[in-house]
Amino acid sequence: MTTPTTLLILGASGDLTSRLLLPAIAQLLKRQPDRALVLHGAGSDDWSDERWQEAVRTAFATVDATDQISRIAGTSYVKADVTDRDALAALIEGVEGSLVIYFALPPAVAEMACEKLVDIPLPEGTVLALEKPFGSDEKSAAALNALVTRIVPENQVFRVDHFLGRSTILNIMGVRFANRLVEPVWSADHVQSVLVRYDESLALENRARYYDKAGALVDMIQSHLLQVLAILAMEQPADLDEIDLRDAMAAALRATRILGDDPVASTRRARYTSGTSDDRPVPSYSDEEGVDPARGTETLAEITCEVDTARWAGVPFTLRSGKALGERCAEIVVTFRPVRHIPGGLTGMPTDGGVLRFSLGPDRIELELNVNGGDDPFALRRDVLSTGLGKGTLLAYTEVLSEILDGDVALSVRGDAAEQCWRIIQPALDAWRSGAVPMQEYPAGSTGPEKWATSQR
Numbered sequence: 001m002t003t004p005t006t007l008l009i010l011g012a013s014g015d016l017t018s019r020l021l022l023p024a025i026a027q028l029l030k031r032q033p034d035r036a037l038v039l040h041g042a043g044s045d046d047w048s049d050e051r052w053q054e055a056v057r058t059a060f061a062t063v064d065a066t067d068q069i070s071r072i073a074g075t076s077y078v079k080a081d082v083t084d085r086d087a088l089a090a091l092i093e094g095v096e097g098s099l100v101i102y103f104a105l106p107p108a109v110a111e112m113a114c115e116k117l118v119d120i121p122l123p124e125g126t127v128l129a130l131e132k133p134f135g136s137d138e139k140s141a142a143a144l145n146a147l148v149t150r151i152v153p154e155n156q157v158f159r160v161d162h163f164l165g166r167s168t169i170l171n172i173m174g175v176r177f178a179n180r181l182v183e184p185v186w187s188a189d190h191v192q193s194v195l196v197r198y199d200e201s202l203a204l205e206n207r208a209r210y211y212d213k214a215g216a217l218v219d220m221i222q223s224h225l226l227q228v229l230a231i232l233a234m235e236q237p238a239d240l241d242e243i244d245l246r247d248a249m250a251a252a253l254r255a256t257r258i259l260g261d262d263p264v265a266s267t268r269r270a271r272y273t274s275g276t277s278d279d280r281p282v283p284s285y286s287d288e289e290g291v292d293p294a295r296g297t298e299t300l301a302e303i304t305c306e307v308d309t310a311r312w313a314g315v316p317f318t319l320r321s322g323k324a325l326g327e328r329c330a331e332i333v334v335t336f337r338p339v340r341h342i343p344g345g346l347t348g349m350p351t352d353g354g355v356l357r358f359s360l361g362p363d364r365i366e367l368e369l370n371v372n373g374g375d376d377p378f379a380l381r382r383d384v385l386s387t388g389l390g391k392g393t394l395l396a397y398t399e400v401l402s403e404i405l406d407g408d409v410a411l412s413v414r415g416d417a418a419e420q421c422w423r424i425i426q427p428a429l430d431a432w433r434s435g436a437v438p439m440q441e442y443p444a445g446s447t448g449p450e451k452w453a454t455s456q457r
């Protein structure tokens, strides 16, 4: 058995804990028979230990791991206001061995709890796990970084981005760096455009309290999709560790900006109106419970960026994400430039030189190639080599928790990278707030506004 780590979840009666963290803890225990874990929850709801244990049992059952419950037999729940210094100190007092504090709290509350933590003694090596959104703009993210690093050093801060726990995203690195077929052509000399797309068919699903203040740009692009861009665009790190990998990703983000520094020409936003999605009637976003239509929150966002390096100059990177779309589509599409010349005799010069596509859920890699053959052996057509990547057995949060408990921050978002992600989207936020980019509409269940052919502005 390893030395026990105490995992203290603040906000333990909330949605993230019950839906994502507890099932991940269950899966982790199942996968790691030697893992010794002490689990405590705290939150403002007046839960008894029994109510908490019921929540734990329910979550463990969702991943078929009820047999693991005995391994966290001492788990308990404390009603506490974690913005109260003494209440917070009491939760930490007496913890033996290493400690992980997981902030499953609304962002403003997490920040207040951090302010109180500054002068509370913590066990050596304490790790802080913070959820998105990290700050609300570049300045507030910088202030939060300064605050957090007064509590523990940067290499004990885990800013969670569960996309970085998804094997398909990490797979990009293997495909990029380990294939002679791919590695030499991973640059503007050969790549025409890159699209990172995360379209959901789900609508708001009662998440107005959070989502109406965030919108698609902050909820998905500022965090997850820019991390994907960083992995696609970074230079090859010497090692995939917390220094080299995160240096490479941060450098790529530092070089990234909205194309032409022109948010009016290079960004689009839209909001769903009533329709049918996932076979269910969906009301207009403005009529969803808890939404304040005056806020003008977008449910579909698209920004096109450029990465200002020798490798990527001139290549548009488009990031797009939305809700209540007809088809769930999560993919990374790398389109190669057309070849310079094809021999006379071959007909149908293609508009591109092939496409490499990573699809998420189900996870697949596809290579679209221009081929000839069939009835007319000299006519070019398109064919797809496609392979499933197998259904990953681990939840993204299981990967994330495993890294947090091991104190391995390589796949957590470093403070400066979090600030860069806000810097990149800020011109879009400003232009959207000022009304310079019109809000378009699309019926729920459609492919988006009529004018938006996926890759044409």
Ligand code: NDP
Pocket: 010, 011, 012, 013, 014, 015, 016, 017, 042, 043, 044, 045, 080, 081, 082, 083, 103, 104, 105, 106, 107, 109, 131, 132, 133, 210
């Ligand atoms: P919830 O509102 O469901 O949960 C937050 C919890 O914190 C609630 O139980 C709340 O109690 C509790 N809380 C609030 N104030 C205090 C306080 N002063 N002291 C103690 N407990 C308090 O939010 P989520 O679980 O959805 O989100 C938590 C974080 O995770 C957010 O940063 C969110 O952005 C992030 N996240 C969430 C995801 C999700 O799918 N839910 C996905 C990815 C990230 P009460 O209800 O009584 O106020």
